Amino acid sequence: METHTPIDEHPGGPVLAHHGKNVLLSTDATDMASFCLRVTLGLVMFPHGMQKLFGWFGGAGLQNTIGYYITNYGVLPMITLLVIVAEAAGSIALIIGFWSRLVAAGIGLIMIGAIFSVHFQHGFFMNWTGQQAGEGFEFHLLVIGMCIALIIRGSGKWSVDSYLDHRLNP
Numbered sequence: 792m793e794t795h796t797p798i799d800e801h802p803g804g805p806v807l808a809h810h811g812k813n814v815l816l817s818t819d820a821t822d823m824a825s826f827c828l829r830v831t832l833g834l835v836m837f838p839h840g841m842q843k844l845f846g847w848f849g850g851a852g853l854q855n856t857i858g859y860y861i862t863n864y865g866v867l868p869m870i871t872l873l874v875i876v877a878e879a880a881g882s883i884a885l886i887i888g889f890w891s892r893l894v895a896a897g898i899g900l901i902m903i904g905a906i907f908s909v910h911f912q913h914g915f916f917m918n919w920t921g922q923q924a925g926e927g928f929e930f931h932l933l934v935i936g937m938c939i940a941l942i943i944r945g946s947g948k949w950s951v952d953s954y955l956d957h958r959l960n961p
Contacts, residue, residue, distance in 0.1 A: 815892055816956040818945030825940070825947025826888070829895075832937045833885030836898060840879030864908055874901050885941075888950020892942050899938030902931040 818825065842850020851859060856875065860866040866874075877897040884894045910928040918926050946952035 822947035888946035895941035
């Protein structure tokens with residue numbers, strides 16, 4: 792009979808657990824595909840987060856991004872701040888492979904929100920020719936697919952999650 796405990800006591804506090812293993816950390820330490828997915832996604836999301844947080848790469852910075860989201864999308868400042876943290880800190884967490892499942896879920900939700908609040912109205916394709924009013928949602932679907940794979944598989948090879956999983960579950 793399979794044992795499945797939604798919350799289990801674990802060194803470091805309560806965690807989601809399955810067979811006594813931390814679901815957020817468990818991963819196949821030999822999985823190169825997950826490694827490639829998370830590092831690529833982290834590298835792609837990093838500039839987006841830094842644009843919003845610090846104004847790097849031609850971005851608006853924290854205060855202007857919050858103002859823009861309020862004015863143009865009616866998004867509360869706290870939600871905007873969560874989006875910025877998920878993209879900025881989450882991209883770094885993905886690159887090092889720390890809590891990749893949780894970060895991927897957050898980024899996936901951001902992409903779903905972006906599709907339905909901004910990009911769906913512009914169609915599927917990105918604005919390669921400059922003739923659309925805005926960008927379509929094809930990029931967002933690719934990111935969502937990457938996020939789903941990371942949620943299913945975890946961080947993979949060369950990740951903090953793998954190291955912690957091995958240390959907590961020898």
